[in-house]
Amino acid sequence: MPDRLMTGAALLLAAWPGGAQQRRPPERLENLTGKTLMLFTPHPDDDTFCCAGTLAQLARKQNKIYIVIYTNDDKGSYDPEMTSERLARIRMHEEEEACRIVGIPKENILWLQFHDGMLEYANSRDLVEQCTGLIRKYRPDVVLGPDPGGEYVRWHKTDHRMAAMNTIDAIRAAEWHLYFPNQRLHDHLEPWKVPMEFFYYAGKDANYFVNIDNEIELKLNASAAHVSQFDPSIRHYRADWDPKDLERVKATFRSRSKKDGHYVEGFRSARGFNPQ
Amino acid sequence: MPDRLMTGAALLLAAWPGGAQQRRPPERLENLTGKTLMLFTPHPDDDTFCCAGTLAQLARKQNKIYIVIYTNDDKGSYDPEMTSERLARIRMHEEEEACRIVGIPKENILWLQFHDGMLEYANSRDLVEQCTGLIRKYRPDVVLGPDPGGEYVRWHKTDHRMAAMNTIDAIRAAEWHLYFPNQRLHDHLEPWKVPMEFFYYAGKDANYFVNIDNEIELKLNASAAHVSQFDPSIRHYRADWDPKDLERVKATFRSRSKKDGHYVEGFRSARGFNPQ
Amino acid sequence: MPDRLMTGAALLLAAWPGGAQQRRPPERLENLTGKTLMLFTPHPDDDTFCCAGTLAQLARKQNKIYIVIYTNDDKGSYDPEMTSERLARIRMHEEEEACRIVGIPKENILWLQFHDGMLEYANSRDLVEQCTGLIRKYRPDVVLGPDPGGEYVRWHKTDHRMAAMNTIDAIRAAEWHLYFPNQRLHDHLEPWKVPMEFFYYAGKDANYFVNIDNEIELKLNASAAHVSQFDPSIRHYRADWDPKDLERVKATFRSRSKKDGHYVEGFRSARGFNPQ
Amino acid sequence: MPDRLMTGAALLLAAWPGGAQQRRPPERLENLTGKTLMLFTPHPDDDTFCCAGTLAQLARKQNKIYIVIYTNDDKGSYDPEMTSERLARIRMHEEEEACRIVGIPKENILWLQFHDGMLEYANSRDLVEQCTGLIRKYRPDVVLGPDPGGEYVRWHKTDHRMAAMNTIDAIRAAEWHLYFPNQRLHDHLEPWKVPMEFFYYAGKDANYFVNIDNEIELKLNASAAHVSQFDPSIRHYRADWDPKDLERVKATFRSRSKKDGHYVEGFRSARGFNPQ
Amino acid sequence: MPDRLMTGAALLLAAWPGGAQQRRPPERLENLTGKTLMLFTPHPDDDTFCCAGTLAQLARKQNKIYIVIYTNDDKGSYDPEMTSERLARIRMHEEEEACRIVGIPKENILWLQFHDGMLEYANSRDLVEQCTGLIRKYRPDVVLGPDPGGEYVRWHKTDHRMAAMNTIDAIRAAEWHLYFPNQRLHDHLEPWKVPMEFFYYAGKDANYFVNIDNEIELKLNASAAHVSQFDPSIRHYRADWDPKDLERVKATFRSRSKKDGHYVEGFRSARGFNPQ
């Protein structure tokens, strides 16, 4: 009786006090090889800031990684001369560079094209349908997304809330052929059940940590590719770093970011129903 | 100074650190007799899976129980030949059978007729109005609904989120005659304050447990009435159970579902304001 | 490298386990002088019930305080003869009186004019835009709002949920000139980054307490100005208190509301990103 | 090849220049006997003002007439002391009295309970579903509604626009069992094709006139039952007429309202597709 | 029995074939003096292109004219280097210059701040409320707006459709104190019945023409102030005109724009209900 098919039984267990044991993934995320991963990110940089070390390991191990980006990040500048059209262009190129450093080709970046900060006001039914179609098309072995947990309700940028919710809702819908049946009929997309899910921005709910001691410099470089998002470029745009500024930012991170003496990236791991 | 009338005072206490003591219900839920209960469920089976044992006790004790079902569950099948129209029909009959086993006549099942997975996209103002009208009509002594708590923000099926929120919002609106005043004018429905609320799917927030040692077999039978939701029927629909499959499912539950040596159903109990 | 400008670095830290240290405010809220504060409240009384003691201290110290009120509270009466139009008028005068007692002139009360209980159904994009404009206009040193945390997901009045979310979303949008750029163009409103935020209704997440031992009687008087919200006026409207009723309500609060022997008001304090 | 079944052929004809001949109804509307009619009206009085003479003839001839009223008309008073709650009550009683005069029992008045002027902002999908259910329940031989034509786009009260559109959309949906299939499943409502439709408020598009010379005084009396909508009651509410005011209003109508020497009520008649 | 108060009678007449005679305005629009006029325009130029000649006459005669502009026109450029932020700034200055030429001070321009082409997707209830508040505040003797008639359903820019509908809906709502009653309570705005309405963009429905033979050059100059909307500036932005281009555009208009040998501006005039 394979776990993924016994829905009624799973729900029944979920309804029971202590009944819905959350199964651990069978192997370490970072050890996967030859798989397909799909990461949903609210903006072009949450993927880098949260997961660059893990992604770099996975890219090296011949996994195919798709980055689905909900918004174009066209609002995040204090430069009074900046316009949204120009910032969107800048952010696209910065993301492509960050992905290149991590090992993901720019053809694998899928832009959903929402405006920064406006994802919350998207039509949620249509957004679920769109992402369901992507999951059914790429059939990922692992989906990564922002955690729809405690942080979710407080998060200070609305896009994170919507991205977190929408991603798990699309995962759920992708599994059943009667959701959005026109995708099967007209696009020949078959249903797909995502076997593993990892959630970043999990805060104190993180239950899964990937050691990135070997990728820390790569991650800082990839993060630094988002130069427009750091001082001083965020105040008066410049496309490059003053080496002193860059080194100071990196030093801050190197000094503040260790957990138990190691650099890590934290996730919440869950399978099937997604308990508290 | 009866508790239910001093709204200002209650709010003022709620605003004070430690001020809003959550009162326990005056008597045990499962000991009620001759009362009216109203259970709101996202799908036709959450009521069975979460509350069948408790409901069976209450049905035996001459309580009147109404089951309000938000959706028709017309998406939950892996059978490639299944259609939504057919599945809705199957799910309706399975729910009626599960209720029959629990002791609830099918006349007491109220279908709100949303499509499975689409409740999230309903017009929330209208949905609150509709459920407010039902509460004012049936005037229940107890309302049961899914818990709008920690699980809510993570729950993997959007209908649960909306059902949890909508039910507490309708409870609140039903109390005040100036909400949806046309219901009083045109339908002769008077306001109604729900005295007790119990929330299922409470996860680790459950604070109230009902012993169902005597109802465990009845509950497993009621749950098994939802045959289309279990393997193998969920993969290739059949209306009945292979006895071996059924026994294996039941055995799984009997072995996994005890808390402190007893079968229980867990709830969060709350009155009035509904604190953390 | 001032904290408020290094957005990319802040996000990057937020993404790291344990990385996003929440800075404490540099001085005590209640010690501020000559500043501008802006409090967003779902209804005309949440400000009084949650913050009157703190606000009274701040008003005495020459701070300018604006109260932004989302709804007009026109549903909260059990009096069968009450109408919404009349109740809105009563509630407006009660709020003005409560503010007068606290030390806030009625010119500083800004009514957003939503109907009670209907804020949830407002257009959230427009509501964020409206409050963003207010923040850019008044440029507050501190914003107070309902806490969008654990209580939020359970809160029994929908207006609280929407007010909590909307306030933090407006704080975020106000900072960036590319959000709602027409406000700069047509209204000459410049972006504004709110330096400090305090959240009330924080429940067990409160991490900041203001001693109001000296303001307790003033607070009870301000609260009592909302006479229509207390028994018996809430059942059969009367504009004044029977002295015995008033004294009994006050006594209840005096006896129940102490924390460690003191009267306090509790808040959650946060800066910038708003972690769990 | 019965007309009502050859949908493809009808559409094909409609697509052809001059091809979609609009069939005239087989017999005069006012000569029907023993039939069921359903009139959809934006407010409680459009039915009276537009159709009272025709309805009175039909009521006399043993036809069953249902009046479906979209809104409660709770805004239409210049009296500064009037409230919406009170006005809704007044308008309900006036409509019941007008219907009584026409010959329609108050049990046949179905209130959809929208607020005056707010129908435009209703959820149109849900509104179509609701009215589809009513048509399937009462299975009318004739539906009357406001004309969704030239007047529609200019009409000065939004409720008229929405009521006109919604009524024809519900007529269309009622015919096909795959629209809102839960109504068949859970409510046992079968699809229903409305055989005849007449549209009032047709302006210069009216193509069908009913002589009401014998009902003119009855119609003026029924119209006068809406006393709150006429001067002076509309400025300062009074429940009755000064006889002189009443006679003056009636005289105005008697003198202005003839067409070719007769009192008539004008409609646009259409069947099936509803051409220009 | 003043016309404006007998609502019931007016509706009753409207329901009668030929009954709702459309009254002509008591005096010529262009002869008004010392009045308040309010013109609602979808974009900053429809007012100039449609009404500059008439407005110039009215401005000269000491009428107070307010221009309410729904959108900021931030999309209308073929220049590939143009951004929306910059175009909005350009369009604002062009409109201010056009108004200056017509004789309207820039303080009288009220920007509603919607983005070009996005008015259709605004929340229509909120938009009516906003414009209702403006009408109640300025209490205009005349409102001018785009015609919600035949052109409306075909018009090629969605903003025109929404602006036409919204303006008449706001006129209607402004009259009744029970629409948006919080405006009276919190903003001290009293209801206001607009006495006269003129609709521009009336196409072949125009029934009222204003001779602008004396204002034709002024109108061409005001129109030319919108230089970014004309070739060649629309293809490659420049802030000024090549004199030859300007003369050619003016010549085109002088030669094509006469009706019966005169330059005129056409309107549809209507009062109260707004018939076909």
Place this chain on the structure above:
Amino acid sequence: MPDRLMTGAALLLAAWPGGAQQRRPPERLENLTGKTLMLFTPHPDDDTFCCAGTLAQLARKQNKIYIVIYTNDDKGSYDPEMTSERLARIRMHEEEEACRIVGIPKENILWLQFHDGMLEYANSRDLVEQCTGLIRKYRPDVVLGPDPGGEYVRWHKTDHRMAAMNTIDAIRAAEWHLYFPNQRLHDHLEPWKVPMEFFYYAGKDANYFVNIDNEIELKLNASAAHVSQFDPSIRHYRADWDPKDLERVKATFRSRSKKDGHYVEGFRSARGFNPQ
């Protein structure tokens, strides 16, 4: 001064009585060769029923024709055993067969995948964006769509209204690069101005007729491919025709569908602004 660039001048002319002369297309639609045409149709059959004869001529002349289909037509059957999932499959195959007969390969059919009758409730902003992207991708020389005119406001199937409006709104938006600028940034789609537009279902507004005397039998065959939409298949589904039924349907059309002795298809032709 090319017509298509002088937007300001065009609008200014449009504002003038008689000023906006509607230019006729430079050559006959049916004589085009080697061009790209794009037809937007509400359902899979409106294209066949309205335009099959014209399309067949164009297909023969080496024009590339794309058919964009808004809905999947999954509601139109009286067969009580029919389900939406099955009907959608049937309708897709029927449309592919009809297109094959006309000369359009099935790769050129683009399904937007809305459910039948539900287009009205789609998010209109997103729908315009989606169709704008298609126009920018295929860069058609001619767009055909349902006429948003007089028929539009009365049409008995809501999808026609929405399809008519949405198509002209997408044509307008496609022209300006500042509409949906992410399409240029992320999808490399450049703006595109559609040079010619023809509207079908124009009713009495048709001003352009294409002789299809030579294509009448082909058109009847293509129409007959939609067998599920004709009696008797619409009542009890069968995939083929009884030859006698087919001949009777064809005979009806042959006899009723001539205009001035010829078979024709009627359109309204318009360019640029789209006047009454």
